[in-house]
Amino acid sequence: MKTYTLIKFGEAESAFELQEKPTPKPGKGEVLIKSEGFGLNFADVMARLGIYRDCPPLPAVLGYENVGHIAELGEGVKGFEIGDRVLTFTRFGGYADHVVSPAMAVVKISDRLSIGEATALATQYITAYWAAEETVSLHEGDHVLIHAAAGGVGTALIQLLKRKGCIIFGTAGSQEKLDYLKSIGVDYPINYREVNYQEEIEKLGFGKKIDATFNPIGGDYVKKDYKLLNSGGRVVIYGASKMTEARGNFFKMLGLAFGFGFWSPIKFVSSSTSLIGINMLRVADDKPMAFKRALQAVNDLAEAEEIKPFVGKEFPHTELAAAHNYLEGRKSIGKVAVKWS
Numbered sequence: 001m002k003t004y005t006l007i008k009f010g011e012a013e014s015a016f017e018l019q020e021k022p023t024p025k026p027g028k029g030e031v032l033i034k035s036e037g038f039g040l041n042f043a044d045v046m047a048r049l050g051i052y053r054d055c056p057p058l059p060a061v062l063g064y065e066n067v068g069h070i071a072e073l074g075e076g077v078k079g080f081e082i083g084d085r086v087l088t089f090t091r092f093g094g095y096a097d098h099v100v101s102p103a104m105a106v107v108k109i110s111d112r113l114s115i116g117e118a119t120a121l122a123t124q125y126i127t128a129y130w131a132a133e134e135t136v137s138l139h140e141g142d143h144v145l146i147h148a149a150a151g152g153v154g155t156a157l158i159q160l161l162k163r164k165g166c167i168i169f170g171t172a173g174s175q176e177k178l179d180y181l182k183s184i185g186v187d188y189p190i191n192y193r194e195v196n197y198q199e200e201i202e203k204l205g206f207g208k209k210i211d212a213t214f215n216p217i218g219g220d221y222v223k224k225d226y227k228l229l230n231s232g233g234r235v236v237i238y239g240a241s242k243m244t245e246a247r248g249n250f251f252k253m254l255g256l257a258f259g260f261g262f263w264s265p266i267k268f269v270s271s272s273t274s275l276i277g278i279n280m281l282r283v284a285d286d287k288p289m290a291f292k293r294a295l296q297a298v299n300d301l302a303e304a305e306e307i308k309p310f311v312g313k314e315f316p317h318t319e320l321a322a323a324h325n326y327l328e329g330r331k332s333i334g335k336v337a338v339k340w341s
């Protein structure tokens, strides 16, 4: 089988090597999938840059999701047949043309979904679902702030929260992305490069009226978000993209760490607010049934056309480096995927 293996940290052009390896056999409770393609996530960029704590030691095969057809069933696997089209959460190892996966992490998908649409479900939609459905409870008329709103997780959150009738503030860094956000129903798109988003929301009259923020940026964005919260408000933190800017600079890294702030539980009780962290790898490891339930839920919503992942671009596998640069360059809207043929 073929894998794109991360052999060194740094530039996308020299970081990956196309390697030939023996195709693995599925063990008990596992399936072998012949891949059509795999998805990219911003965490892959951070792993390539050497700033992703959960990245396995090099050489490593990155990739959280893969879509393809069942090629072999391991002992005891029920509910799947050879040839079924499936989506799997791979927990690394996804940049490959064959993957072995526990059947628990696999769902059947229809032919209707493209590679990009399907792979968006396994990491970005499941993260958004966990954040917006399992972690916090939101209702019609609630005010929510979504950062990196035009990205993979961001667009997923928008779709899930529009269904509930929430009023959405979304940040992004270009006019093209702001126009896109408007077109998909974001009530207040904000270009964080042009204005201080916290001041802008206050100016619009929504200071201390935000019920939840969804924050993959980290650093001082956490404190700024917190200042906007209403009683009962929550800051949901699921990333630290600002690390890409601070990378290699001790003082910037320190500033980023301090930027998160120091928090006392008393503050949360007295103002009835909370900070919530999400790491889907931990959820997948420690609560596989809950993870499977969320994966099935987003798949069902997609099949029912209640959600529809937006795919920014699908790249041929020979252009993996270009796909990484596209995501790292903050140009992408929605999902970025890679196909084998």
Ligand SMILES: NC(=O)c1ccc[n+]([C@@H]2O[C@H](COP(=O)([O-])OP(=O)(O)OC[C@H]3O[C@@H](n4cnc5c(N)ncnc54)[C@H](OP(=O)(O)O)[C@@H]3O)[C@@H](O)[C@H]2O)c1
Pocket: 040, 041, 042, 043, 123, 124, 127, 147, 148, 149, 150, 151, 152, 153, 154, 171, 172, 173, 174, 177, 216, 217, 237, 238, 239, 240, 241, 242, 243, 244, 245, 278, 279, 280, 281, 327, 329, 330, 331, 332, 334
């Ligand atoms: N905790 C978890 O389990 C989990 C799971 C999945 C994803 N995540 C996190 O969720 C975030 C989004 O992931 P994704 O794959 O969907 O990526 P994405 O949102 O499609 O792409 C990243 C986007 O973040 C925005 N961004 C804002 N500030 C940034 C900064 N300082 N550095 C880099 N980018 C910045 C950029 O758009 P604009 O600049 O235009 O806003 C960029 O396009 C990432 O932080 C990722 O690590 C966490």
